[in-house]
Amino acid sequence: xxxxxxxxxxxxxxxxxxxxxxxxxxxxxxxxxxxxxxxxxxxxxxxxxxxxxxxxxxxxxxxxxxxxxxxxxxxxxxxxxxxxxxxxxxxxxxxxxxxxxxxxxxxxxxxxxxxxxxxxxxxxxxxxxxxxxxxxxxxxxxxxxxxxxxxxxxxxxxxxxxxxxxxxxxxxxxxxxxxxxxxxxxxxxxxxxxxxxxxxxxxxxxxxxxxxxxxxxxxxxxxxxxxxxxxxxxxxxxxxxxxxxxxxxxxxxxxxxxxxxxxxxxxxxxxxxxxxxxxxxxxxxxxxxxxxxxxxxxxxxxxxxxxxxxxxxxxxxxxxxxxxxxxxxxxxxxxxxxxxxxxxxxxxxxxxxxxxxxxxxxxxxxxxxxxxxxxxxxxxxxxxxxxxxxxxxxxxxxxxxxxxxxxxxxxxxxxxxxxxxxxxxxxxxxxxxxxxxxxxxxxxxxxxxxxxxxxxxxxxxxxxxxxxxxxxxxxxxxxxxxxxxxxxxxxxxxxxxxxxxxxxxxxxxxxxxxxxxxxxxxxxxxxxxxxxxxxxxxxxxxxxxxxxxxxxxx
Amino acid sequence: xxxxxxxxxxxxxxxxxxxxxxxxxxxxxxxxxxxxxxxxxxxxxxxxxxxxxxxxxxxxxxxxxxxxxxxxxxxxxxxxxxxxxxxxxxxxxxxxxxxxxxxxxxxxxxxxxxxxxxxxxxxxxxxxxxxxxxxxxxxxxxxxxxxxxxxxxxxxxxxxxxxxxxxxxxxxxxxxxxxxxxxxxxxxxxxxxxxxxxxxxxxxxxxxxxxxxxxxxxxxxxxxxxxxxxxxxxxxxxxxxxxxxxxxxxxxxxxxxxxxxxxxxxxxxxxxxxx
Numbered sequence: 001x002x003x004x005x006x007x008x009x010x011x012x013x014x015x016x017x018x019x020x021x022x023x024x025x026x027x028x029x030x031x032x033x034x035x036x037x038x039x040x041x042x043x044x045x046x047x048x049x050x051x052x053x054x055x056x057x058x059x060x061x062x063x064x065x066x067x068x069x070x071x072x073x074x075x076x077x078x079x080x081x082x083x084x085x086x087x088x089x090x091x092x093x094x095x096x097x098x099x100x101x102x103x104x105x106x107x108x109x110x111x112x113x114x115x116x117x118x119x120x121x122x123x124x125x126x127x128x129x130x131x132x133x134x135x136x137x138x139x140x141x142x143x144x145x146x147x148x149x150x151x152x153x154x155x156x157x158x159x160x161x162x163x164x165x166x167x168x169x170x171x172x173x174x175x176x177x178x179x180x181x182x183x184x185x186x187x188x189x190x191x192x193x194x195x196x197x198x199x200x201x202x203x204x205x206x207x208x209x210x211x212x213x214x215x216x217x218x219x220x221x222x223x224x225x226x227x228x229x230x231x232x233x234x235x236x237x238x239x240x241x242x243x244x245x246x247x248x249x250x251x252x253x254x255x256x257x258x259x260x261x262x263x264x265x266x267x268x269x270x271x272x273x274x275x276x277x278x279x280x281x282x283x284x285x286x287x288x289x290x291x292x293x294x295x296x297x298x299x300x301x302x303x304x305x306x307x308x309x310x311x312x313x314x315x316x317x318x319x320x321x322x323x324x325x326x327x328x329x330x331x332x333x334x335x336x337x338x339x340x341x342x343x344x345x346x347x348x349x350x351x352x353x354x355x356x357x358x359x360x361x362x363x364x365x366x367x368x369x370x371x372x373x374x375x376x377x378x379x380x381x382x383x384x385x386x387x388x389x390x391x392x393x394x395x396x397x398x399x400x401x402x403x404x405x406x407x408x409x410x411x412x413x414x415x416x417x418x419x420x421x422x423x424x425x426x427x428x429x430x431x432x433x434x435x436x437x438x439x440x441x442x443x444x445x446x447x448x449x450x451x452x453x454x455x456x457x458x459x460x461x462x463x464x465x466x467x468x469x470x471x472x473x474x475x476x477x478x479x480x481x482x483x484x485x486x487x488x489x490x491x492x493x494x495x496x497x498x499x500x501x502x503x504x505x506x507x508x509x510x511x512x513x514x515x516x517x518x519x520x521x522x523x524x525x526x527x528x529x530x531x532x533x534x535x536x537x538x539x540x541x542x543x544x545x546x547x548x549x550x551x552x553x554x
Numbered sequence: 555x556x557x558x559x560x561x562x563x564x565x566x567x568x569x570x571x572x573x574x575x576x577x578x579x580x581x582x583x584x585x586x587x588x589x590x591x592x593x594x595x596x597x598x599x600x601x602x603x604x605x606x607x608x609x610x611x612x613x614x615x616x617x618x619x620x621x622x623x624x625x626x627x628x629x630x631x632x633x634x635x636x637x638x639x640x641x642x643x644x645x646x647x648x649x650x651x652x653x654x655x656x657x658x659x660x661x662x663x664x665x666x667x668x669x670x671x672x673x674x675x676x677x678x679x680x681x682x683x684x685x686x687x688x689x690x691x692x693x694x695x696x697x698x699x700x701x702x703x704x705x706x707x708x709x710x711x712x713x714x715x716x717x718x719x720x721x722x723x724x725x726x727x728x729x730x731x732x733x734x735x736x737x738x739x740x741x742x743x744x745x746x747x748x749x750x751x752x753x754x755x756x757x758x759x760x761x762x763x764x765x766x767x768x769x770x771x772x773x774x775x776x777x778x779x780x781x782x783x784x785x786x787x788x789x790x791x792x793x794x795x796x797x798x799x800x801x802x803x804x805x806x807x808x809x810x811x812x813x814x815x816x817x818x819x820x821x822x823x824x825x826x827x828x829x
Contacts, residue, residue: 072724081725105731107787114786151575155565158785183571185793187780190569266786291795291828439607439656448577449632462607462656465818466571481571483798485828489655492824 010037054090062086113268117164136178137170143180143477146470149447150458152481154183161267166194169262169271174199181261181318182466182480189265189294193318193480196260241501247384249278255379255387256282256319263314265294272296274315279385280307285316289485289492304495317484319381325467326378326478327430327459329367332359333377335427353377353426361473367457368444371430374459374469380423389422436463437489463487555812557586557598557614563812566803569784569791572816574603578612581633586614589628589636597621601697602799602815606659613697613815621712622720622743627697629661639690642698649687650695657819663689696819702744704794706770706802708811709739713763723764728807734790735781740802741767748772777829795829798822 045057063086067075075082140163147153154162162180170178173196181195250257256279262271288302292310300306300313333353367373379387424432433441441463446455447470461467466482504510516524555563560582564573574582582600590598595616604611612633615625628636653665664686713723733739746768752760770779778795794800799817804810822828 078724085725105787106783107731110783110786148573149575149577151573151578152571153568153573154571155568155785158569185570185780187777187795189782268786289824289828437655443607447575450577460605492827494827 010041054087059083059086062090110266110268113266114161117161117168117268135170136175137167138179140166140180142475143470143479146456146472146475146477147468147479149456150445150468150470152458152468152479154481158267162192165192165264165267165271169194169196172271173262176200180479181322182482184292184314184317184480184482184484186292186294191263191265191292191294191314192267194262194271195322196262197258198260247279247386247390249276250386250388252276256323256381256385258378259322261315261318263296272311274311274318277312277315277319278307281312281316282319282381282385283383285313285320287495292484302494303497314484320486321464321467321480321484322378323381323387325461325464325469325480326376327374327469328377328476328478329359329361329471330373330375330429331356332476333375333427359474361471364446364452364455364457364472367471368446371433371440371442371444374430374442374471375427376424376430377427379426382423387423430459433463436487555600555814557582557590557600559810559812560586560600563803563810563814566785566789566805566810567791567801567812567814569782569789570793570799570801570816572603572799578633582612585630585634585636589614589616593626593638595626599625599812600814601627601701602817604657604693604696604815604819605817606657609659611657611659611661611693620719621722622714625701627694629693631661639694639697642694646691647695647698650692651699653687653692654820657692658689661688661690661693665689665692693819699821700797700800700815700819702742704797704800704813705743706740706792706813707743707767708734708804709741709769710764711811712743714766715763720766726809728809728811729790729804731787731790731806734804734806735783737770737773737779737781740770740792742770743767775826775829778825795825796822 042057045060046055048055063079063083066086067082072078072082140159141156144153144156144159153159166178166180169175175196176199177197179195181193184191184193252260257276260276261274263274264271284302284304284306287304288300288306290300290302290313292314296309296311296314298310300308300310306313332355334356336352336354362373381387382389384390430442435441439462441461443460443462445458445460446452447458448455456470456472459469459471463486464480464482465487466484467478467480469478470476555567561579564579567573586598586600589595593616596619597617599615599617601613601615604613609631612630614628614630614636616628617623617625624641626641627639629639630636665688666686708726708729710729711723711726712720714720729739744767746766748768749766773779780793780795782791782793783789784791788805790804790806792802797815797817798820800813800815802811802813
């Protein structure tokens with residue numbers, strides 16, 4: 001019915017005929033056909049898709065609405081993404097029948113914990129007076145400011161959280177001095193470390209646990225002895241290996257264990273006290289290099305096997321870092337004057353110091369120029385693992401008397417005299433520190449070259465990368481941010497296992513000799529017969545001699 | 555990290571204790587802008603700081619219209635005056651790999667090369683050159699190594715156009731928290747090495763516009779990246795254990811991300827013993 005008419009531009013066939021030569025040129029294009037074409041096009045656009053149920057018309061309308069609403073720049077470049085987003089948004093609405101389950105993110109729990117830091121403890125106004133007085137809480141924000149001048153440190157809000165966490169620690173534990181020691185990074189979590197000294201006499205005694213275990217062991221030992229007596233005949237040979245004597249750890253409050261350390265993974269989490277460190281742990285920690293995982297009870301798998309878990313390894317590294325890098329300007333600390341000092345030989349050097357009330361600070365330029373203006377104020381650790389050398393073979397007089405009898409049995413190896421180890425005395429200047437190869441042990445810089453009047457002197461350790469110290473006027477501070485390892489230009493070479501022990505001493509009895517040859521056997525036989533003959537002659541002579549004597553007696 | 559968001563980014567990136575002093579931050583704010591003007595970079599990234607024994611190098615990178623093209627690198631000793639570094643060559647990287655020890659802090663310092671490799675030294679003698687390596691060359695090689703080994707971006711942050719050039723993805727809204735904790739959501743921003751070794755099945759799932767780089771999942775040794783949530787879980791921080799000091803931060807569900815290096819510029823070859 002409807003004439004096909006001249007082809008419209010959208011129909012196939014358009015343009016096939018040159019104007020003036022088309023068979024329909026004499027006909028006028030039907031104005032209705034244009035609207036018809038439009039209707040056809042719209043009907044096509046409104047057709048719903050068989051797979052998704054959408055139709056192109058609505059989709060294009062949504063897209064254009066979105067573009068006109070948001071007006072992105074260069075919309076034509078991202079048109080495909082916009083189309084994808086519109087389609088995606090379509091599907092979201094259809095899930096209205098399901099209730100929204102709000103995801104409880106772990107971030108909310110962490111925020112709760114940190115909010116708890118900000119709440120004031122119950123007590124009200126009475127406590128305000130106490131707090132304003134002398135408090136062991138250090139001014140963390142002040143040290144943060146000085147270190148920030150050198151570009152070292154955490155962000156301000158993290159510092160503030162640490163500040164509040166330290167405040168909580170100080171109120172809970174009976175603490176005399178407290179300091180923010182630093183942050184050690186780990187694989188899963190990090191450690192924030194506080195260095196603390198208890199009031200005298202307030203420290204909890206942990207020896208109870210050790211006594212209990214010793215008693216238990218004694219009981220077991222008695223039972224074992226009884227069993228052994230029964231089986232004496234069938235005993236396998238006992239090993240004569242005597243392990244080297246265990247060097248006892250230093251008392252709490254002296255030497256390596258002078259300070260007590262508390263750690264937490266994040267401010268807001270409870271503080272955990274680290275156990276005191278033993279010399280064996282320090283000696284082993286010097287030989288291994290392991291990352292911290294962030295969990296204090298994680299085992300430390302290494303060779304030589306570390307005697308303890310991650311808490312002990314962390315404590316050992318903290319002890320080594322403190323001994324190597326805690327420094328102060330010269331003159332800040334001085335030795336306390338003691339009477340009769342010159343006569344007594346103080347073993348191991350002095351280990352106490354006090355603040356010098358007459359301290360005159362040096363200028364920043366002087367502090368930076370020479371390293372002799374800084375001194376260590378923590379005792380260095382000897383090879384033995386202690387700060388004060390202890391001879392493990394020294395026995396009391398009673399024991400010596402008992403052991404005089406047994407001395408002969410002890411093999412000679414154990415009785416080698418150990419050389420007394422002497423470390424550098426306390427308050428030695430840093431210029432005495434050895435460098436590594438051709439790098440000095442410390443790098444000193446002022447915090448700024450542009451404004452020298454207000455610069456701060458900054459020290460960076462090259463032996464323990466991450467240890468920093470600052471000094472400005474009468475104030476100074478130390479801090480550590482790092483992974484907790486010493487710097488070594490050489491690659492870490494783990495200790496080799498010890499050589500296999502000899503099973504038995506080799507001597508002529510146990511060495512295999514060749515079988516004697518025929519000539520040797522014959523010669524041996526001949527020699528034996530001669531010896532027999534000679535012995536018989538001697539016997540006869542003896543008998544004659546004896547008979548003579550008997551005859552004489554009678 | 556982007557120079558334009560330097561201040562905010564530094565707040566997020568200082569979890570490891572190393573950062574910039576207020577003086578340096580202020581200096582960088584203006585000097586990086588001037589760099590962009592002088593060299594006509596489209597983007598300027600503050601790459602980080604390498605600590606030498608006597609001084610520190612501050613490094614910036616400039617990017618052109620194709621973000622994956624080789625970047626221009628500049629260094630400065632005081633964050634104000636910048637010098638362009640020569641592009642890194644394979645030979646430079648090879649020579650610098652043999653050097654050990656800290657950087658000295660002086661760009662004209664020369665390392666004695668004769669001790670290290672006798673054969674190469676002999677070859678150089680024949681050429682008539684001295685067997686030394688300048689610290690500048692070592693610096694270039696180290697930056698190139700670090701970028702190649704541990705320079706990372708989140709998945710979807712960059713798109714590859716059909717013509718081959720790489721742009722930022724304007725539709726990138728950030729990774730979600732669960733995605734951000736997985737190593738497979740991060741890519742090395744360098745020429746991919748492992749991509750063609752994937753099986754056909756894996757390749758079928760890849761989207762060629764966003765998945766055109768290697769992900770971190772198959773890095774050797776396994777465990778050479780630590781993923782942590784800092785600041786109460788609001789920032790995801792990745793730290794490399796192979797190059798200690800490289801850290802990457804990202805705030806989930808936002809467009810903030812970047813990586814920066816604060817360290818001594820030495821590779822951690824003890825990594826297998828330490829894990």
